[in-house]
Amino acid sequence: MKEFDSATQSLIEQALVKQQQQLEDDKKLVQQLSGIYDQKTIAEVLRKISVTDWCRESLNRWINGKGAQKPLTEIESNVLRKMLPQPPECHSDYKFRFIDLFAGIGGIRKGFEDIGGQCVFTSEWNKDAVRTYKANWYCDPKEHTFNSDIREITLSENDGITEGEVYKHIDAHIPDHDVLLAGFPCQPFSLAGVSKKNSLGKAHGFECETQGTLFFDVARIIASKRPAIFLLENVKNLKSHDKGKTFKIIMNTLDELGYEVADASITGSDDPKVIDGKNFLPQHRERIVLVGFRRELNLHHGFTLRDINKYFPEKRPSFGELLESSVDKKYILTPALWKYLYNYAKKHQAKGNGFGFGLVDPTNKDSCARTLSARYHKDGSEILIDRGWDKELGEIDFDNEKNQTNRPRRLTPRECARIMGFETPNGPKFKIPVSDTQAYRQFGNSVVVPVFAAVAKLLEPIILKAVKMNKDL
Structure with a gap:
């Protein structure tokens, strides 16, 4: 017993x-x-x-x-x-490691994961964007680190600290990686040599000229971790900011760090570093893409972003194909807002300005929308879907029953996900765990996903070569 x-x-x-x-x-x-x-x-x-x-x-x-x-x-x-993202197919057998800085909701990440990369570090400060990111991208708790403010890693707001201490701190907190991805925000650059006032000692040139900007934090990580390849993304206007001085500082910094930037010498309207999303999806969205290779590895020879046209889709989906079959009536403009937008556009048109709403005909297979912006949640004016208002009336009769019934509507967040390439109408759903307002901001701040998937495919053989070289060392 x-x-x-x-x-x-x-x-x-x-x-x-x-x-x-x-x-x-x-x-x-x-x-x-x-x-x-x-x-x-x-x-x-x-x-x-x-x-x-x-x-x-x-x-x-x-x-x-x-x-x-x-x-x-x-x-x-x-x-x-099952509400959490599942590991990608390559998770147990990844080909290279990358980090995702200023990650937003992961628009650049997808392409590099699709070619066999494993994300080992993500940095994003916006709490709502982090929610969307974590809802859609698998982050292995054993292999992945999530950071909110990159300045905590780069110590860029700490006075009285040496370069050596900075790089040692970065090296301790960011895992080794082969590729660095960063959609860094464009902040004002100063040529005033701010770092003369701090105690960094003998600072590199980029420490002098880029301090106080978030590009400075990216540069510090590149200097410390020495990835074989980086990809930086920004708005097209980065090239012309401050009469070109900002872009010159960036390019000089990357050169000083020992990297060759693809197509660096090409300027003007034919610059392959500026890629328009309209080649992949029906949205005019130009972004500058800087791909850099560590000079000593000699990986850069023969690479050009002009070759991205190899990955243009044979048939770009039409705008109408990306729309939902039925939507909540809350997305239809109110009579007051529609009247305001129309009169606002008419007033500026009379002055010879181009300001006004952007109306897209979903029945036209060649329709291409304007650039979706982070302010889309305010009135949706840059991309309005034509629901059949009577254009032949000229001067709109806002009391006309047809014009009231067929008022334009804005895109739904789901449609924004599609026009940005995060999902296709018949594919897996991109999870949107935030409010409409936050979703519009997130998609408006993001990238056209297929663009960077194409860049990733272009880079794939070079990345694999870099990984092999690193293993042979």
Whole structure:
């Protein structure tokens, strides 16, 4: 009997340990999801598959240790795990490592993951963008680091610290990688030599001329980690900012760091570094793309971004094909807003200005939208979908029933995801865990995904060559 009691007690203790481990695992899972979705959404999902009365309040109390924790059933746990992104096919057998700086919602990342890359570090400061990023891109807790403010890594706001200390700190916090990706924001550059006022000692030229800008932080990481290849992205106007001085500083900095930038000597309207998204999707969206190769590796010979045309789609999807079959009426302009936008455009047209709304005919297969901007949530004016208002009336009769019934509408966030290339109408859905306002901002600040997927394909053989060279060293 004593042996029976001892065995039973042992089983009970094992069961309690197992139960406690499950509770801890469940809590970690819900906490991870709470960093992406609001707790009301998580509770609604649980209620659909459970007899337990889940609610936002009970989840919140549970996570914060203020209430009794309910163990998740196997079904509940499986459903919640499927709300998280799954590892890409190449995860267990990746070909190279890359980092994703100023990542936004991951528009540049996708192309490099598709060619076998593993993302080992992401930096993005906007909390809502981070939610969308984490909802869609797998971040291995053992292999990946997430950072919010890159300046905490580069110590760019710390006075009284030497270059050596800076680079040592960067090296300790950013994993080694083969490719650096950065869609850095364009901030004003100063030629005043601000760093003379700090205590960096003998600073490199870029330390003098780019300090105070976020490009400066990218430069410090490149200087410290020495990736074989980098890709930097920015708006086309970066070339003309401050009468070209900003771009000159950037190019001089990259040269000083020991990198060859593809097509560096080419300027003017035929510059292959400026790529228009309209070659892939029906949206006019020009971005400057700087691809750099570490000079000592001699990887750059023969590479040009002109070759991106190899990856232009044979048939670009039409604007109408990207639209949802039915949308909520909230996306239709109100009578007051439609009248305001029309009169505003008419006023500026009379003055000879080009300001006004951009109306796109979804029945025209050649229609190409204007550039989607981060301000799209305000009125949607740059891309309005024509729903059949009577253009032949000339002077719009806003009391006309047809013009009221067929008022234009703005894109839905789902349609924005499509026009930016994050998803296709028949493919997997890009997860949008944020409000419409935040979604519009995020897509408006992002890149046309197929553009950078094409650049990644162009770079693939060179990246693999760089990885082999590194292994042979």
